[in-house]
Amino acid sequence: MKEIKIESTLYVFESLGELPKEVLFLMEKAVEAREKAYAPYSNFHVGAAILLDNGEVVLGSNQENASYPSGLCAERTAIFYAGSQFPKAKIVRMAITAGSKKSKTTKPIPPCGACRQSIAEYETKQDAPIEIYFMGEIGKIVKSNSLSNLLPLGFDKSVL
Template identity: 40%
Template sequence: MSKAVDFDRKKLIQTAMDHIAGAYAPYSGFHVSAALLMSDGRVYTGVNVENASYPAGICAERNAIFHAIAQDKNAKLVAVAIVGGPNGDIKDYCAPCGVCRQVMREFGNPADIRVIMAKSTEDYKEMTLEELLPMSFGPEFLK
């Protein structure tokens, strides 16, 4: 069962929007930025970084999550705001890819993690990770 989460969604979205210019997407031209809130209250950002050897690139969400975990491996993911679009022009909702959904799953309860896909601070969709990744496999299965 999901618990209520109180945080400033608009501020988290704006943080993601503020960083989209940092994306490095010379091949796809699709820029993505993510801002995530961790249980310790800190906010981390990440952008997609492409590479000529395509698998060597990284999505914005994983970029932010890995940075956050490097700072505090015990913090849990509370929420992530994601924005993206061609050349950084945000015109539609940007959902996380399957790999990013699985990485998010590692760092919190999927029923509690909020995923915000935004066009702007006023126009966004919010879902739980559980809704985006039903019947998921997580670390508790390996204990």
């Protein structure tokens, strides 16, 4: 038997004030998107903002449905829109913010598993990493230089 050790490197910013200006702008756009979430069941609002290499910024917010599996997360709303409207553009970075309407969310909230898989698809498609920044409503912000830090041993087209 052989042991395989998997390590990921993430970076933590203590507050929005520590972010580079271009990342702060993107996170502010994610906050705007979060305010447009439709989440009457969970009361958990998520916003995502994506910067493309052509300079476009694409926003997404979670959209719930009474038939829960029919809803869509903010990250996938944004990434699928980017893919459909700008199919040749590469995704440079993504900012994500999440918060509950029931209590203040201070812990950084990473993308769910389905969103990680969807982001991985685009990272593979463009053959370039996607920087991902995520936070709650307030507090620390976590940065990953690539989705592969959040989803090691990912499933992609190479196994098909």
